[in-house]
Amino acid sequence: MRGVLSDPAVCAEGRTKRQQILDAAYQVFSRKGFHRATVDEIVALADTGKGTVYNYFVNKERLFYILVRERSAPFEAALAEVAAGPEDSPTKLRKIIRLFTKFFVDNADLWRVMIHEMRGVGAEGHSKLAPQQREKYREDMVRIVGDVEKVIRDGLAKGAFAGCDPKIAAYSLLSVVLMMAFQGFVGDDPEAAAERVADMFLHGITKRDPG
Amino acid sequence: MRGVLSDPAVCAEGRTKRQQILDAAYQVFSRKGFHRATVDEIVALADTGKGTVYNYFVNKERLFYILVRERSAPFEAALAEVAAGPEDSPTKLRKIIRLFTKFFVDNADLWRVMIHEMRGVGAEGHSKLAPQQREKYREDMVRIVGDVEKVIRDGLAKGAFAGCDPKIAAYSLLSVVLMMAFQGFVGDDPEAAAERVADMFLHGITKRDPG
Amino acid sequence: MRGVLSDPAVCAEGRTKRQQILDAAYQVFSRKGFHRATVDEIVALADTGKGTVYNYFVNKERLFYILVRERSAPFEAALAEVAAGPEDSPTKLRKIIRLFTKFFVDNADLWRVMIHEMRGVGAEGHSKLAPQQREKYREDMVRIVGDVEKVIRDGLAKGAFAGCDPKIAAYSLLSVVLMMAFQGFVGDDPEAAAERVADMFLHGITKRDPG
Amino acid sequence: MRGVLSDPAVCAEGRTKRQQILDAAYQVFSRKGFHRATVDEIVALADTGKGTVYNYFVNKERLFYILVRERSAPFEAALAEVAAGPEDSPTKLRKIIRLFTKFFVDNADLWRVMIHEMRGVGAEGHSKLAPQQREKYREDMVRIVGDVEKVIRDGLAKGAFAGCDPKIAAYSLLSVVLMMAFQGFVGDDPEAAAERVADMFLHGITKRDPG
DNA sequence: CATGAATGAGTATTCATTCAT
DNA sequence: GATGAATGAATACTCATTCAT
Numbered sequence: 082m083r084g085v086l087s088d089p090a091v092c093a094e095g096r097t098k099r100q101q102i103l104d105a106a107y108q109v110f111s112r113k114g115f116h117r118a119t120v121d122e123i124v125a126l127a128d129t130g131k132g133t134v135y136n137y138f139v140n141k142e143r144l145f146y147i148l149v150r151e152r153s154a155p156f157e158a159a160l161a162e163v164a165a166g167p168e169d170s171p172t173k174l175r176k177i178i179r180l181f182t183k184f185f186v187d188n189a190d191l192w193r194v195m196i197h198e199m200r201g202v203g204a205e206g207h208s209k210l211a212p213q214q215r216e217k218y219r220e221d222m223v224r225i226v227g228d229v230e231k232v233i234r235d236g237l238a239k240g241a242f243a244g245c246d247p248k249i250a251a252y253s254l255l256s257v258v259l260m261m262a263f264q265g266f267v268g269d270d271p272e273a274a275a276e277r278v279a280d281m282f283l284h285g286i287t288k289r290d291p292g
Numbered sequence: 293m294r295g296v297l298s299d300p301a302v303c304a305e306g307r308t309k310r311q312q313i314l315d316a317a318y319q320v321f322s323r324k325g326f327h328r329a330t331v332d333e334i335v336a337l338a339d340t341g342k343g344t345v346y347n348y349f350v351n352k353e354r355l356f357y358i359l360v361r362e363r364s365a366p367f368e369a370a371l372a373e374v375a376a377g378p379e380d381s382p383t384k385l386r387k388i389i390r391l392f393t394k395f396f397v398d399n400a401d402l403w404r405v406m407i408h409e410m411r412g413v414g415a416e417g418h419s420k421l422a423p424q425q426r427e428k429y430r431e432d433m434v435r436i437v438g439d440v441e442k443v444i445r446d447g448l449a450k451g452a453f454a455g456c457d458p459k460i461a462a463y464s465l466l467s468v469v470l471m472m473a474f475q476g477f478v479g480d481d482p483e484a485a486a487e488r489v490a491d492m493f494l495h496g497i498t499k500r501d502p503g
Numbered sequence: 504m505r506g507v508l509s510d511p512a513v514c515a516e517g518r519t520k521r522q523q524i525l526d527a528a529y530q531v532f533s534r535k536g537f538h539r540a541t542v543d544e545i546v547a548l549a550d551t552g553k554g555t556v557y558n559y560f561v562n563k564e565r566l567f568y569i570l571v572r573e574r575s576a577p578f579e580a581a582l583a584e585v586a587a588g589p590e591d592s593p594t595k596l597r598k599i600i601r602l603f604t605k606f607f608v609d610n611a612d613l614w615r616v617m618i619h620e621m622r623g624v625g626a627e628g629h630s631k632l633a634p635q636q637r638e639k640y641r642e643d644m645v646r647i648v649g650d651v652e653k654v655i656r657d658g659l660a661k662g663a664f665a666g667c668d669p670k671i672a673a674y675s676l677l678s679v680v681l682m683m684a685f686q687g688f689v690g691d692d693p694e695a696a697a698e699r700v701a702d703m704f705l706h707g708i709t710k711r712d713p714g
Numbered sequence: 715m716r717g718v719l720s721d722p723a724v725c726a727e728g729r730t731k732r733q734q735i736l737d738a739a740y741q742v743f744s745r746k747g748f749h750r751a752t753v754d755e756i757v758a759l760a761d762t763g764k765g766t767v768y769n770y771f772v773n774k775e776r777l778f779y780i781l782v783r784e785r786s787a788p789f790e791a792a793l794a795e796v797a798a799g800p801e802d803s804p805t806k807l808r809k810i811i812r813l814f815t816k817f818f819v820d821n822a823d824l825w826r827v828m829i830h831e832m833r834g835v836g837a838e839g840h841s842k843l844a845p846q847q848r849e850k851y852r853e854d855m856v857r858i859v860g861d862v863e864k865v866i867r868d869g870l871a872k873g874a875f876a877g878c879d880p881k882i883a884a885y886s887l888l889s890v891v892l893m894m895a896f897q898g899f900v901g902d903d904p905e906a907a908a909e910r911v912a913d914m915f916l917h918g919i920t921k922r923d924p925g
Numbered sequence: 926c927a928t929g930a931a932t933g934a935g936t937a938t939t940c941a942t943t944c945a946t
Numbered sequence: 947g948a949t950g951a952a953t954g955a956a957t958a959c960t961c962a963t964t965c966a967t
Contacts, residue, residue, distance in 0.1 A: 098931075114408070116327040120958060130932035135959065171498070190411075197408045200325070233497070243499035245492050249477055253468045253492065260467035266460055281456050281464065285496035286444070287382070288454035309948080331941060341949035343944080352941065520952075536830070538749040542937060552953035554940080563937065593920070612833075619830045622747070655919070665921035667914050671899055675890045675914065682889035688882055703878050703886065707918035708866070709804070710876035731927080753962060763928035765965080774962065 099137045101127045106148050111190035115145055115198050142210055146217065149195050156184040157225060164228040170236030175279045177229060178258065182275040185262035193263060196222075226251045254282060310348045312338040317359050322401035326356060326409050353425060360406050361432065367395040368436060375439040381447030386490045388440055389469065393486040396473035404474060437462045465493060521559045523549045528570050533612035537567055537620050564636060571617050572643065578606040579647060586650040592658030597701045599651055600680065604697040607684035615685060618644075648673050676704060732770045734760040739781050744823035748778055748831050775847060782828050783854065789817040790858060797861040803869030808912045810862055811891065815908040818895035826896060859884045887915060 096104070105127035109118045120141055124131050138144035163176045185192065198210055199218040210218075229251035236242035257278055261267050267274040307315070316338035320329045331352055335342050349355035374387045396403065410429040440462035447453035453461075468489055472478050478485040518526070527549035531540045542563055546553045560566035585598045607614065621640040651673035658664035679700055683689050689696040729737070738760035742751045753774055757764050771777035796809045818825065832851040862884035869875035875883075890911055894900050900907040 114411070119956085124933095131934095131959085132932050132961080133930075136930070136932095141958065193408070193411075197325070197404070200404075236497075240499055242497045244495070245497045246488065249472065249488065250492065250497055252471055252475055252477070253489075256467045256471035257464045260463055261460065264463055266463070277457065277460065278464075281461065281496070283496045283498045284455070285492070285494045286447075286453045286456045286461055287494045288451055330939090335950095342942090342951095343949050344947080346942070347947065347949095536833070541935085543935095553938085553955095554953050555951075557938065558951070558953095615830070615833075619747070619826070622826075658919075662921055664919045666917070667919045668910065671894065671910065672914065672919055674893055674897055674899070675911075678889045678893035679886045682885055683882065686885055688885070699879065699882065700886075703883065703918070705918045705920045706877070707914070707916045708869075708875045708878045708883055709916045710873060752960085757929095764930095764963090765928050766926080768963070769926065769928095 098127075098129055098133055101129060102134055102137060102144070103148055103151065106144055107152065107191065110145060110148065110194055114194050115141075142214060145195075145198075146214060149191060149218075150221065152188055152191060153184075153221065153225075156180065156188075157221075160225060160228050164232050170232055170239060170241045171283060173232045174229075174236070174254075174283070175275070177232065178254065178279045178282070179272065179275040181255065181258040182261065182267060182271045182278070185258055186267055186271055189259060189262035192259060196259075226255060229254060254278075257282070309338075309340055309344055312340060313345055313348060313355070314359055314362065317355055318363065318402065321356060321359065321405055325405050326352075353422070356406075356409075357425060357428065360402060360429075363399055363402060364395075364432065364436075367391065367399075368432075371436060371439050375443050381443055381450060381452045382494060384443045385440075385447070385465075385494070386486070388443065389465065389490045389493070390483065390486040392466065392469040393472065393478060393482045393489070396469055397478055397482055400470060400473035403470060407470075437466060440465055465489075468493070520549075520551055520555055523551060524556055524559060524566070525570055525573065528566055529574065529613065532567055532570065532616055536616050537563075564633070567617075567620075568636060568639065571613060571640075574610055574613060575606075575643070575647075578602065578610075579643075582647060582650050586654050592654055592661060592663045593705060595654045596651075596658070596676075596705070597697070599654065600676065600701045600704070601694065601697040603677065603680040604684065604689060604693045604700070607680055608689050608693055611681060611684035614681060648677060651676060676700075679704070731760075731762055731766055734762060735767055735770060735777070736781055736784065739777055740785065740824065743778060743781065743827055747827050748774075775844070778828075778831070779847060779850065782824060782851075785821055785824060786817075786854065786858075789813065789821075790854075793858060793861050797865050803865055803872060803874045804916060806865045807862075807869070807887075807916070808908070810865065811887065811912045811915070812905065812908040814888065814891040815895070815900060815904045815911070818891055819900055819904055822892060822895035825892060829892075859888060862887060887911075890915070 102123065105123045106118075108126060109123045112118075113122075118141075120131060120134060123144075124134060127134075134144065138147060159180055160177065163173055163180065166173060166176075168176070195218060199215050199222070226248075230247045233242060233245070233247040233250050237245075237247060258275075261274060261278060313334065316334045316336075317329075319337060320334045323329075324333070329352075331342060331345060334355075335345060338345075345355065349358060370391055371388060374384055374391065377384060379387070406429065410426050410433075437459075441458045444453060444456070444458040444461050448456070448458060469486075472485060472489060524545065527545045527547075528540075530548060531545045534540075535544075540563075542553060542556060545566075546556060549556075556566065560569060581602055582599060585595055585602065588595060588598075590598070617640060621637050621644070648670075652669045655664060655667070655669040655672050659667075659669060680697075683696060683700060735756065738756045738758075739751075741759060742756045745751075746755075751774075753764060753767060756777075757767060760767075767777065771780060792813055793810060796806055796813065799806060799809075801809070828851060832848050832855075859881075863880045866875060866878070866880040866883050870878075870880060891908075894907060894911060
C-alpha cells in the first residue's frame with residue numbers, strides 16, 4: 082500500500098476532495114449563512130462535482146455540522162486544557178479570553194450562523210435542522226461554556242471572584258467576545274483586544290479609587 | 293384626521309388589516325426566522341388574503357423591516373430620553389440596562405433574526421437584503437448603540453467610568469442583555485436580571501476589598 | 504355569487520385548471536408509468552405552471568392516486584350496482600365482464616401502472632409510495648375484486664357455478680380482462696371481446712358434447 | 715474449454731463474479747423493481763465493486779435483460795419440450811400450466827417487473843428501454859406464448875378444444891398463472907394450484923350436468 | 926480484471942410575487 | 947382595497963456511468 086501522500090482522493094495540491102469541500106463550505110456558509118448558501122456555490126468553489134459532496138456528507142446540514150465541529154475541535158481542546166490547568170482563576174480567565182478572541186477572529190461568522198441555526202442554544206426554533214442535530218450543537222456549546230463556567234465557579238469558591246452567577250458570566254463572556262470579533266473590534270491585535278475585554282470583565286467600567 | 297373608527301380597513305376588532313399583518317408577522321418571524329417564515333403562514337395567522345400583504349408592504353423584506361422598526365420605536369424613544377436626561381452616568385446606565393432588558397424580553401427573537409439578517413451590523417453579508425436596506429438597519433442600530441455610547445463617554449469624561457472604550461462597552465452591553473434574554477436567563481423578574489447585569493458591568497466579577 | 508360557469512379557475516375551454524392537470528397526468532402516467540413521468544411533462548401538457556400542480560395536489564404520488572380514483576369511481580359505482588342487482592349470477596358476471604372490458608379499454612395503462620406501484624396488491628414492495636398510500640390502493644382494489652367475488656360466491660351457493668375458489672376466480676377474471684385490454688385484443692368491439700372472455704370463463708376451452 | 719475451477723474470476727465459493735452479480739441483481743430487481751433498484755445495492759449484495767458490474771454488463775438495462783433471459787432459459791426449454799411432445803393437447807396444457815406455476819413461484823416478481831418495463835409486450839411504452847431492447851423482450855415473450863398457442867391451436871384442430879382464440883387463450887393462461895403467483899395464491903402446493911387453474915381453464919366455472 | 930472515487934444530468938418540491946376579479 | 951389562483955425561478959438531492967489506479 083502506498084503512503085498517505087498518494088492516497089486516493091489526494092489532489093495535486095495535496096488537499097483531499099473532502100478538505101476542498103470543507104474549505105469551500107467554510108467560505109460560503111460564513112459569507113451567506115446556512116439557508117442562502119447553496120450546494121452549487123460550494124461545489125463551484127471546491128472545484129468538484131455535486132455528487133462528490135454527497136459522497137462525503139449525507140446532506141447540507143451534516144456538512145455544516147461537521148465543518149463547525151472540525152473547525153472548533155482544536156480550540157475546544159486548548160480551552161479544556163487551560164480550564165483544567167494549574168493557574169489561578171483570573172489568569173485562566175485571561176488565557177481563555179485570549180483563546181476565544183483568537184478563535185473568533187477566524188470563525189465568528191461561522192459561529193454566528195451556527196448559533197442562529199440552533200436558535201438560542203436549545204430553545205425550539207427556526208432552523209430546519211433536525212431536533213437531534215440541534216441537540217448535538219447544544220451539547221458542543223454546553224461543553225464549551227461549561228469549561229468557562231467551571232473556571233469562574235472555582236474563582237468564586239477560592240474568593241478570587243464575587244457577585245456573579247457563573248453560568249451567566251460564562252455566557253456573557255462568550256457573547257462579548259463573539260460580538261467583538263463580529264463587529265471587527267478585534268482588529269490587528271487580538272492580544273490587546275483580549276486584554277481590553279478581560280479588564281472590563283474582571284473589573285467593570287467603574288472607576289476605582291487609586292488609593 | 294378622521295377618527296379611528298372611520299379609518300379605512302379598520303375591522304370590527306378595531307385593528308386595521310395592516311396591524312393584523314404586522315402582529316402575525318411578529319409571531320411568525322420571531323418563531324421561524326426570516327427565511328423559514330412564509331408569507332402563507334403570516335397570512336393565515338393574520339386572517340387575511342395574500343394579496344393584502346402586498347398592498348401594504350412592498351415585499352417580505354420590507355414587511356420585516358417595518359415590523360422591527362415599529363416594534364423598536366417606543367423603546368428607542370425611551371432610550372433617547374434617558375440618555376438625554378439629567379441623571380449621573382451610572383444611574384443612566386442602570387436605567388438603560390433595565391430598558392434593554394424589558395425590551396428584549398419581548399423582542400429578543402425578532403432582534404436576533406434582524407441582526408442575523410444584517411449580518412454584523414454593516415459588514416457585507418449573507419442575507420438577501422438589498423444593501424440599501426441593510427444600511428437602514430445599520431443606521432437604526434448605530435443610533436441605539438450611539439445613545440448608550442454617549443452615556444458611557446459622558447461617564448468617562450466626568451470620571452465616573454474608566455478604562456474602557458465607550459463604543460466597545462456599549463456593544464458589549466447590548467450583546468450581553470440580548471444573550472440574557474435569548475438564553476432565558478431573564479426569567480420572571482427583569483428588574484433583578486437587569487441589576488445583575490448592571491453590577492457585573494459596572495464592577496466586574498473581581499472580588500473587591502470590603503475595606 | 505356567480506354560477507359554476509364563471510367560477511374562478513374555469514378556463515375559456517370550460518375545464519378547470521385542476522381538470523387540465525388531471526387530464527395531462529392521465530396521459531403522461533399512462534404513457535410513461537409513475538417513475539418516468541415527470542411533473543415537468545405533465546405541466547407542459549396541462550399548459551399551466553409547475554406551482555399550480557402543487558396547489559391542487561400535495562405531491563406527485565397523491566396526484567396519481569387521485570387520478571386513479573376519479574377515473575375509477577364511475578366504473579366502481581356501476582360495478583357495485585350490477586353486483587347488487589337482481590339478475591342471476593351468470594348474467595351478472597357477463598355484465599361485469601362487459602363493464603371491466605369497457606373500463607379497461609380506456610384505463611388499462613393507468614391501472615397497470617397503479618398495480619405495479621402497489622406491487623402485488625398489498626405485499627411489501629418496490630414503489631416509493633408511502634405504505635399508508637399503498638394501503639388505500641389495496642382497499643380500493645379489494646373492494647372492486649370483492650364485488651366480483653361476491654357474485655361468484657352467490658353463483659356457487661345457488662348452484663350456477665361449481666369447482667372454483669371465488670376469490671381466485673375473481674382475480675383471474677380481472678387479470679384476463681386487463682391483459683386483453685393491455686395486449687390490444689379488445690379491438691374495436693368491446694362487447695364482442697367481453698363475450699369471448701365470458702364464454703371462456705364460464706365454459707372453459709374444452710369442447711363439450713353437443714348431445 | 716477449461717474446467718470450472720480454472721475459469722477466470724471464479725471465487726472460492728465457486729461462483730464467478732458474474733454470477734454473484736446476477737444473483738444479487740435478481741434479489742434487488744425482484745424486491746425493488748427496475749427503477750428503484752440501485753446499482754449500489756446490487757453491488758453491496760454481490761460483494762463486489764461498482765466497476766465490476768460494468769465489466770460484465772454494458773449497463774443496468776442489459777443486466778436486467780440478461781438476468782431475465784438466463785432465469786427463463788431452463789423454463790423455456792422445458793416448455794418447448796412439452797409443446798413439441800407426443801401427448802394429447804389437454805395433457806400438454808396441464809403440464810404447461812404446472813411448468814408455468816412452478817416457474818412463477820420463483821420468478822413472478824422478476825417477470826412482473828419485466829412486463830411493466832416492456833409495457834404491454836411491444837406497445838410503445840413507458841420504460842427508458844431502447845426500442846431495440848424492448849423488441850428482444852417481445853420476441854422472448856412471443857416465443858413463450860407461441861408455444862402455448864401452438865398447443866391450443868393443435869387441440870382446436872384435433873377437436874379437443876373449442877370456441878376460443880388460441881392467442882387470447884394463451885395470453886389468458888399466462889396472465890392468470892402470473893396473477894396467482896403474484897397474489898400468493900399458489901401457496902405451498904404448486905401442483906394443486908396448477909390443477910385448480912387447469913380445471914378452471916379447461917372447463918370454466920359453470921356447473922356441468924352430472925349426467 | 927477489480928475497484929470505488931468522481932461526476933453531473935435529471936427531478937420533485939417550495940414559496941415570494943403578481944394580477945385579474 | 948381585498949383576495950387567492952396562478953406562476954416559475956430556485957435548490958437539495960439521487961444515481962447510473964466513467965476511468966484512473
